[in-house]
Amino acid sequence: MLTPSPPAPLRRPRAPSASYTPPPLYGRPAARPAMASGAELAALRAPSPGRPEHVLRPRQLAAAEMVLSGALAPLAGFMTRREALHVASRGALASGAAWPLPVTLGDEEGRLVAVMEVEDVWQEGAGEWRVGGELRGVEAPVHRDLARLRTTPAAVRSALARGPHASAVAHFTRHAATPRAVAVARSAPESIAGPAACTVLCESDADYVCRALSWEAALRGGAGAARLSLVPAAVDAPRTRDGLLRLAALRSIVARNYGFSHVSVGPEPEHLDGLVGLRDSLAAAREMQQPTGVVPVLVGEAEQEALARELAALREGDLARAGARGRVARVLSTRYAPGSARGVCLFFTGLSGSGKSTIANAVAQRLLLCGDARPVVVLDGDVVRHNLSKGLGFSKADRRVDANIERIGFVASLVVKCRGVAICAPIAPYEGSRARARQMCGEHGAFVEVHVATPLAECERRDTKGLYARARQGLLKGLTGVDDPYEEPRAPELRIDTAGRTLESCVDEVMSALARMKLVHEDPQADS
The missing domain is CATH 3.40.50.300 (P-loop containing nucleotide triphosphate hydrolases)
Structure with a gap:
């Protein structure tokens, strides 16, 4: 059973002055809050024998959480078939806002997270059924693992607004912490003028716990401050070149909704596997720069090569060649082996x-x-x-x-x-x-x-x-x-x-x- 708990705070000392203003949420978000309250909340919680129930799988729950938290603003729910087709064919929402990937609900026991006003039900060819409609939040999803690292977009935006920096850089990652990856995350790219706040956004897809713990261990102490936040991996993009490029574009929207001005583009598993080029991912992020205002920055070539070598060694289970030391090595040894x-x-x-x-x-x-x-x-x-x-x-x-x-x-x-x-x-x-x-x-x-x-x-x-x-x-x-x-x-x-x-x-x-x-x-x- 899921039980509510408050979002984890970002554990960094408050800065004495505030010079950074996070950008507003992307697009034109709904006027009313996503989470219900008062009489509406009581009505939604009340037993309703005629209301069908759907138990969300982990990926579906992550998508619902991202919608309800505002990380996927301006979405207010799961897309209908017409909306999904519009996005797939035109790369934009009906409002005209650029949007790269459909967010739909496809075909565990827990608390009531949200109620959907069903607007559309359809079948993907001979495949699974999908449902679209607006969500009304009842209780925020609760996670029993790494709750200290799970911060909402609102919490991240609030923390960013308290810092004496001129810009804020999001480092999305789906790989473990290696020395070069940590060095990149701790320092703003040379192309950014003035002080910048750096935050590692570790995506909680499959097998994320070890990776998140490695980042938590690596970012303790040392030169250069960097925050760490664990974000839901809401959209399961096809592992094809087109799907991965659309995912790279979607990260710009998520970065905007979390309050960042820049997004870092560096080697990820899909680049090491040769499924897509790093500069192709950069180009996809650049296409979103004008609609989102989020500026993509490419990791330097020397860092790219060093990071690729470390990640390749990590895949082979060679922690020494990957540069893992101390607590980071102990954490990674639970996942990576020769x-x-x-x-x-x-x-x-x-x-x-x-x-x-x-x-x-x-x-x-x-x-x-x-x-x-x-x-x-x-x-x-x-x-x-x-x-x-x-x-x-x-x-x-x-x-x-x-x-x-x-x-x-x-x-x-x-x-x-x-x-x-x-x-x-x-x-x-x-x-x-x-x-x-x-x-x-x-x-x-x-x-x-x-x-x-x-x-x-x-x-x-x-x-x-x-x-x-x-x-x-x-x-x-x-x-x-x-x-x-x-x-x-x-x-x-x-x-x-x-x-x-x-x-x-x-x-x-x-x-x-x-x-x-x-x-x-x-x-x-x-x-x-």
């Missing part, structure tokens, strides 16, 4: 009959035989569908939602989080669902996508389950590769064509790739 001790998801994908399940099970046996101390769990597509996804069919509606792959990705992420090895072998025909599995597992460890690229003709020749014969006879509909598409991975970590090869050689290739990535110790040619 490659051979990290959790890892091996995600095999390919057509039916390509050999992915056979290779997956053989790799699992090799890991066990080579003495790998990590637990190994095999999540075969057919087995998972029978046990975890019973009731899901192969219709286009079921497969477009791809709930089976979502469930596999979720279970795999739990294994990875516990530093185990999850070996998945579904067909996983759609790029979007594979990307979501990568995101879920990648937050906790390594994700290795293996495309078993055996040609369709060879898969049909094998036809171990008789599926292709039935499909060609018209007795089976929706078979991937025949009358349902398979979207080939664009950049898998490994691609294997099993035609004309032995199982042993395929397993060796997988183990060799894992050894190159420093995810196993075993000699790839070891006799199993």
Whole structure:
């Protein structure tokens, strides 16, 4: 059950003078407060048997919190279908205010957070249902973890207004505190004249606790004052170039609503993964400069290179090379480990009959035989569908939602989080669902996508389950590769064509790739 608690104050001494005035909230926010009070609040809290209830998932709760706190001003609720389509096609709200990403409510027990005046209900193709409408806040969401770091936009704006600075810089981050990252956060960019207040806004997406604690430890003492605030990660942007650029643009709006004049643009996980260029993110933020008044500033090239090296070392679990020391190192050691001790998801994908399940099970046996101390769990597509996804069919509606792959990705992420090895072998025909599995597992460890690229003709020749014969006879509909598409991975970590090869050689290739990535110790040619 959620219980209310007051927002945490920003723990910095009050400055003797005030010369900084935070900008007003973005757009034209609603005239009435988002949180209900008085008789209206009592009416909303009263039992209402005819009122449907929806229990919010963490991401949905974060979005509601951002709306109610004013961090997503001028939004007063979740967008309707018409509003979401308007934003997606024109990059602006109906009022004309620039807006990069739709904020919608898609398809835990707790207190009543808000009541929505439902204005629209629609379905995304054959996917999940969405609901749009204005929110009336009842009780602010309460967090039992790191409450001391969770500050509302109003609290941040108030703290900024008390400082003797001429500008305020927001450093959004989704990575841990490394020495160069901390140095960048502590000092204003050279392009900013006069004193500036610097605040690290750590986004509370998956696996945020360790990152937030590392920043809290790193910012204690030392030269240069910097505040730390944990902000909800409200919008789950697609992990594509366009989605990530829209997210970069949205940060300018959030920065404005938190009271900042500048937003720092530096290396983040998506830049290290090559999904989007750093200067592309800067350009996206610059497009929002005129409507928001928030000026983007790029981290210097020397800092970029040093920070990228530290983050790469951190991903490999090399805390010493990442520069972690003292309390920061102790905090990070709970999350980051050397490659051979990290959790890892091996995600095999390919057509039916390509050999992915056979290779997956053989790799699992090799890991066990080579003495790998990590637990190994095999999540075969057919087995998972029978046990975890019973009731899901192969219709286009079921497969477009791809709930089976979502469930596999979720279970795999739990294994990875516990530093185990999850070996998945579904067909996983759609790029979007594979990307979501990568995101879920990648937050906790390594994700290795293996495309078993055996040609369709060879898969049909094998036809171990008789599926292709039935499909060609018209007795089976929706078979991937025949009358349902398979979207080939664009950049898998490994691609294997099993035609004309032995199982042993395929397993060796997988183990060799894992050894190159420093995810196993075993000699790839070891006799199993």
